[in-house]
Amino acid sequence: MSAIYRKELHLYFRSAFGYVIMALLLLFEGVFVTVFNLALSSSDFLYSLDAMKLVLILLLPLLAMRTVAEERHTHTDQLLFSLPLRLRDVVLGKYFAMLTLFAIPTLVTALYPLLLSGMGSVSLPTAYTALFGYFLMGAAVIALCAFVCSLVENQILAAALSVGACLLFYFMDMLSGILPATALASYLFCLLGALLLGLLSWRLSRSLPFGLITAILLVLVTSLVYFINADLFVCLVPNFLTSINVFGRMLGFSYGHLDLGGILFFLSFITVFLFFTVQSMENRRRA
Amino acid sequence: MIEVKNLTKVYGNHTAVDGMSFKIYNGKIYGFLGPNGAGKSTTMNMMTGCLSPTAGSVRINGFDIYREPLKAKKCIGYLPEIPPVYGEMTPYEYLQFVADAKGLTYERAVRQVQEAMELTGILDMKDRLIKNLSKGYRQRVGIAQTMLGNPDIIILDEPTVGLDPKQIIEIRELIRRLGETKTVIVSSHILAEIQEVCDHVLIISGGKLIANAPIEELQGKVNSGCKLKLSVRGDEAGILEVLNAMEAITTCTLSPSREEGVVNMTLSVEGEEDLRDRIFFAMADRRYAVLSMEREEENLESIFLRLTEEAASAPSGATKKSRALPERDGEYELIDTDKEEKEN
Numbered sequence: 001m002s003a004i005y006r007k008e009l010h011l012y013f014r015s016a017f018g019y020v021i022m023a024l025l026l027l028f029e030g031v032f033v034t035v036f037n038l039a040l041s042s043s044d045f046l047y048s049l050d051a052m053k054l055v056l057i058l059l060l061p062l063l064a065m066r067t068v069a070e071e072r073h074t075h076t077d078q079l080l081f082s083l084p085l086r087l088r089d090v091v092l093g094k095y096f097a098m099l100t101l102f103a104i105p106t107l108v109t110a111l112y113p114l115l116l117s118g119m120g121s122v123s124l125p126t127a128y129t130a131l132f133g134y135f136l137m138g139a140a141v142i143a144l145c146a147f148v149c150s151l152v153e154n155q156i157l158a159a160a161l162s163v164g165a166c167l168l169f170y171f172m173d174m175l176s177g178i179l180p181a182t183a184l185a186s187y188l189f190c191l192l193g194a195l196l197l198g199l200l201s202w203r204l205s206r207s208l209p210f211g212l213i214t215a216i217l218l219v220l221v222t223s224l225v226y227f228i229n230a231d232l233f234v235c236l237v238p239n240f241l242t243s244i245n246v247f248g249r250m251l252g253f254s255y256g257h258l259d260l261g262g263i264l265f266f267l268s269f270i271t272v273f274l275f276f277t278v279q280s281m282e283n284r285r286r287a
Numbered sequence: 288m289i290e291v292k293n294l295t296k297v298y299g300n301h302t303a304v305d306g307m308s309f310k311i312y313n314g315k316i317y318g319f320l321g322p323n324g325a326g327k328s329t330t331m332n333m334m335t336g337c338l339s340p341t342a343g344s345v346r347i348n349g350f351d352i353y354r355e356p357l358k359a360k361k362c363i364g365y366l367p368e369i370p371p372v373y374g375e376m377t378p379y380e381y382l383q384f385v386a387d388a389k390g391l392t393y394e395r396a397v398r399q400v401q402e403a404m405e406l407t408g409i410l411d412m413k414d415r416l417i418k419n420l421s422k423g424y425r426q427r428v429g430i431a432q433t434m435l436g437n438p439d440i441i442i443l444d445e446p447t448v449g450l451d452p453k454q455i456i457e458i459r460e461l462i463r464r465l466g467e468t469k470t471v472i473v474s475s476h477i478l479a480e481i482q483e484v485c486d487h488v489l490i491i492s493g494g495k496l497i498a499n500a501p502i503e504e505l506q507g508k509v510n511s512g513c514k515l516k517l518s519v520r521g522d523e524a525g526i527l528e529v530l531n532a533m534e535a536i537t538t539c540t541l542s543p544s545r546e547e548g549v550v551n552m553t554l555s556v557e558g559e560e561d562l563r564d565r566i567f568f569a570m571a572d573r574r575y576a577v578l579s580m581e582r583e584e585e586n587l588e589s590i591f592l593r594l595t596e597e598a599a600s601a602p603s604g605a606t607k608k609s610r611a612l613p614e615r616d617g618e619y620e621l622i623d624t625d626k627e628e629k630e631n
Contacts, residue, residue: 003387014375079371081337083388084360286339
């Protein structure tokens with residue numbers, strides 16, 4: 001894992017790529033802090049970090065594209081496959097390298113509350129909790145982008161799909177608002193979800209029986225629960241979508257609330273998508 | 288030692304590698320020979336764990352590459368068809384990375400990287416970015432990478448493709464040097480290369496292994512028989528009658544002649560006996576004039592062509608095969624007569 005990590009960082013900083021990504025992150029963080037904190041004389045980092053979401057949606061997919069999708073294009077993935085390395089370690093090495101590139105500008109940003117506290121009263125715990133939430137959110141977005149980029153060979157397509165996936169999460173609250181909240185609708189969505197999960201497990205395991213069993217089991221369990229207590233399904237899907245929204249989950253942190261559930265959510269989100277990335281790369285070897 | 292058993296790879300409804308089984312023993316240079324698209328790269332990718340097979344198994348020094356991949360992969364160094372190098376790194380940095388990924392300690396890594404660079408002749412280029420190197424040097428960086436970690440087996444997929452003649456000779460020399468201490472497997476669609484470098488040949492065509500023999504044996508097999516090219520003035524039926532009396536002749540292929548009353552033919556002869564004297568006197572007895580007679584040793588090239596063509600035409604039946612041969616012979620004949628005319 002450490003070999004891959006060092007290699008990735010080396011490649012970021014050998015070309016302009018790493019510097020450009022960091023510079024852009026720093027630039028926008030600086031601009032937003034100037035606009036929302038300095039100009040408005042506010043000690044609240046809520047708005048500046050909120051504005052950074054869109055910057056992350058545009059920059060982190062590029063980072064993932066370069067780290068995950070490029071190897072396939074340059075055929076260096078064959079080297080990684082033939083070296084005595086576990087795929088898990090390859091993915092983790094790459095993930096931590098991306099995380100490092102994101103962490104450096106975030107650490108620089110961590111100086112802003114200290115600078116601002118020289119000009120007035122700033123609640124440092126609130127500011128640093130917000131930054132911590134922001135970092136976790138970025139880490140989750142990187143994992144999501146890594147997975148999307150591992151699915152396709154074409155780099156432009158990888159970046160476009162990653163931006164699309166991020167935007168889907170970004171507008172998730174709005175989307176969940178237009179979904180019907182009745183129990184039946186939620187039940188049908190759950191069935192659809194069960195079928196999609198079955199499809200995913202079929203694609204990832206390459207075993208049709210396994211995919212079918214997964215889908216059938218999920219459909220049966222969902223139906224059983226629905227017929228025992230349909231009330232459980234009221235508002236289930238809109239609530240579920242709101243709760244997996246990586247961008248929405250940051251809100252609690254922004255108000256200075258160290259949300260343990262939120263931390264657990266981000267960590268599981270990262271684990272799930274990194275696991276999917278490993279499976280997707282494993283799958284590529286089987287293709 | 289590598290044991291490949293019933294290795295199969297199916298893409299959709301196309302079978303790229305079809306039930307291949309063979310063993311690779313230590314200390315020799317093996318050549319994978321086959322036309323483009325025969326399944327050489329797919330086989331090599333499966334042997335090195337870059338690709339999962341649809342069926343079958345690969346064991347390297349007793350370790351299954353899919354069940355115990357880390358142990359198996361430590362025994363091999365692999366150079367895929369396109370050298371897997373990072374353009375933004377220098378050869379030195381790249382080799383350090385590979386040594387690091389292969390789990391070498393710092394001192395061993397430094398020593399082995401130095402040795403690999405010396406052996407492959409890239410010391411002068413070690414601090415240039417790989418993207419600025421020529422294809423030959425990139426190939427050498429790729430080969431240097433395979434040697435790190437001191438694996439027993441080195442697998443090189445088409446190591447000389449796209450190189451200039453001087454570079455090709457250098458790479459071949461390098462392969463021979465590697466073969467002194469390690470088992471080397473080289474793939475190529477160029478026969479001369481395999482003939483020159485390898486001890487043992489595996490001929491692959493249409494995803495199947497169609498020959499697996501030491502190079503001398505393969506050449507010997509053919510040299511035990513030979514071909515005679517004959518041009519005789521006389522009536523065809525009579526000439527064939529004379530030839531039919533000789534048992535050592537297995538086939539006789541007639542080819543078109545430009546001169547009236549002259550029969551051109553190619554005979555396949557079995558056994559060690561030189562039939563030329565017997566044919567000459569037998570024809571003379573019947574007052575047929577032998578205008579030319581030429582003995583052709585079958586070389587590896589023709590075995591290769593014959594075997595791969597047989598494999599390609601096998602499913603469509605024997606008729607295609609027997610029709611294909613005279614046509615090709617006819618072409619040879621015309622070219623030869625042109626040459627003779629020019630010489631005259």
